[in-house]
Amino acid sequence: MKTSVALIALATVAATATPAMAQANREPFTGARIGVEAGYDHLRSGSSVDNDTSRDLKQSIDGVEYGATIGYDAAVTPKVRIGAEASLADSSASWDNNNGVPNTFNLGHVQADRDIYVGGRVGYVTSPKTMLYVKGGYTNTRFGLEGTDGTVSATQHLDADGYRLGAGVEYAITPNAYIGAEYRYSHYTNANFDFEGNTPDSSSFNIDTDRHQVVATAGFRF
Numbered sequence: 001m002k003t004s005v006a007l008i009a010l011a012t013v014a015a016t017a018t019p020a021m022a023q024a025n026r027e028p029f030t031g032a033r034i035g036v037e038a039g040y041d042h043l044r045s046g047s048s049v050d051n052d053t054s055r056d057l058k059q060s061i062d063g064v065e066y067g068a069t070i071g072y073d074a075a076v077t078p079k080v081r082i083g084a085e086a087s088l089a090d091s092s093a094s095w096d097n098n099n100g101v102p103n104t105f106n107l108g109h110v111q112a113d114r115d116i117y118v119g120g121r122v123g124y125v126t127s128p129k130t131m132l133y134v135k136g137g138y139t140n141t142r143f144g145l146e147g148t149d150g151t152v153s154a155t156q157h158l159d160a161d162g163y164r165l166g167a168g169v170e171y172a173i174t175p176n177a178y179i180g181a182e183y184r185y186s187h188y189t190n191a192n193f194d195f196e197g198n199t200p201d202s203s204s205f206n207i208d209t210d211r212h213q214v215v216a217t218a219g220f221r222f
Contacts, residue, residue: 027075028172029123029131034070035219037182041065041091043112046187046208061110063093065213073123081123081131089115111144113157117164129172139164139186141211142194160207162188168217179218186211 044060067089073081091112119137126132143158168182188209 026175027078028128028175029081029125029170030073030075031221032070032072033178033219033221034068035178035217036066036068037087037089037215037217038064038066039213039215041093041112042212043093044210046210061093061095061112063091063112065089065091065093065115065215067115069217069219071121073121079125081125081133083121083123085117085119085121085135087115087117089117091115109144109146113142113144115139115141119164123170131170133168133170135164135166135168135182135184137164138162139188141186141188157194158191159194160188160191160209162186162190162209170217176221177219178221180216182213182215182217184211184213184215186213 041063042060043062067087069085069087071083071085073083076082093112095110117137117139119135119139121133121135123131123133139162141160141162143160144155145158146155164184164186166182166184168180170178170180172178188207188211190204191207192204
C-alpha cells in the first residue's frame with residue numbers, strides 16, 4: 001500500500017515537473033504563441049500630388065487598432081529566430097461628412113473595418129529576455145462606405161490588398177508570457193467594391209493608400 005502511494009505521488013510530481021522542465025530547457029522566443037495588440041492607426045492617400053488645390057481636402061483618417069495574433073517561432077541559431085504569424089484586427093478610424101470638411105473619398109462616411117495579415121518574421125535575441133525583429137507579408141483590409149444624397153443612403157464595402165512591413169521588440173516577462181511594441185507600414189495597391197445584396201462585386205482596380213500603425217503587444221507562448 002505504501003509502495004502504491006509512493007508510486008502515485010512520484011508519478012504526480014513527474015507529470016507536473018515535465019512541462020516545467022521542458023519550458024525551462026526550451027530556447028527563449030520559440031514555440032507557438034497567441035497574443036493581443038492595440039495602438040494607433042493612421043490611413044492616408046499615398047499620393048503626394050494634391051488633386052484639388054482650391055479646397056482643404058482631408059486625405060487621412062485616424063483611430064485605434066485592436067486585434068489578436070497567432071504565430072510560431074523556431075530557433076535557427078542560438079540568436080536567430082524565424083517565424084510565421086497571422087492576425088485579425090479592427091479599427092476605430094473613420095471619417096464622416098457631417099463635420100463639413102470635404103474628403104478625397106467623396107462619400108458620406110468612411111469606416112476602417114476588419115484587417116487580415118499573414119506573413120513571416122526574423123528575430124535576433126539580444127538577451128535571454130529581449131528580441132528584436134522585422135516582419136513582412138500580405139495584408140487585406142476592408143472599408144465600410146456610406147454615400148447619401150440627403151434622402152437615400154447606399155452602403156457597400158471596399159476590400160483592399162497590399163503588403164505590410166514592420167519592426168518591433170519583444171520582452172519575456174516569464175518563460176511563457178511576453179509584452180512588446182511594434183511599428184508597421186502597410187501599402188494597398190488594388191481593391192474592389194464588395195456590394196451588398198445580389199449586386200456583383202466590381203472588378204479589381206488600382207489604389208494608392210498607406211497605413212501607419214504603432215501598437216503594444218502582449219501574449220503567451222506554449
